[in-house]
Amino acid sequence: MGFFVYSGHKAHFLYRAGVMRKIDPVLYERLAKLIGSMGYELVGCELLPQGRQMVFRIYIDGKNGVTLDDCSLVSHQVSAMLDVEDPIQSRYSLEVSSPGIDRPLFELEHYRKHIGKQVRVRLHSPVNQRRQYKGVLQRVEGEDVYLLVEGMEQAVKLPFSLIEKANLIGDVRF
Numbered sequence: 001m002g003f004f005v006y007s008g009h010k011a012h013f014l015y016r017a018g019v020m021r022k023i024d025p026v027l028y029e030r031l032a033k034l035i036g037s038m039g040y041e042l043v044g045c046e047l048l049p050q051g052r053q054m055v056f057r058i059y060i061d062g063k064n065g066v067t068l069d070d071c072s073l074v075s076h077q078v079s080a081m082l083d084v085e086d087p088i089q090s091r092y093s094l095e096v097s098s099p100g101i102d103r104p105l106f107e108l109e110h111y112r113k114h115i116g117k118q119v120r121v122r123l124h125s126p127v128n129q130r131r132q133y134k135g136v137l138q139r140v141e142g143e144d145v146y147l148l149v150e151g152m153e154q155a156v157k158l159p160f161s162l163i164e165k166a167n168l169i170g171d172v173r174f
Helices: 025-037 068-085 108-113
Strands: 003-008 041-050 053-061 092-097 118-127 130-141 144-148 156-159 163-168
Touching (some): 025 053, 025 068, 068 092, 108 130
Parallel strands (some): 053 092
Antiparallel strands (some): 003 092, 118 130, 130 144, 144 156
């Protein structure tokens, strides 16, 4: 997994201490269009506090995966766009990265694509007195994600709106 870092300044994002927040939908669409025009897919992005500044992390993918050169190319184009539009009001670093083996899941469509795979999910607020789940992604129905969690008899229903962060659990075989 490669990533390229650019330091910049400014942001139109709200965040709670230590918690990732979703970005403005208009900015997301502009990024998706720019990155798509370069032949890559915008998998998702996140804005995270890191020390005294923010990290604006963008995940991209390509037909044949992503190299460090791909990340660098996208980073330069995105940073030029961000410099012109200036949507980030606080100090930040821009990172462009491949999704990697522990691929983040941002949209319901991402969950649908990975039915049957192991995932780790963190919620904004508890479901069944728990905020963290690890299990097999069973299905997506409407706005709900269902996980088969070890030790539970039936799948746990997790409303998509409560999901703070979710990742595949990478399966490395040697």
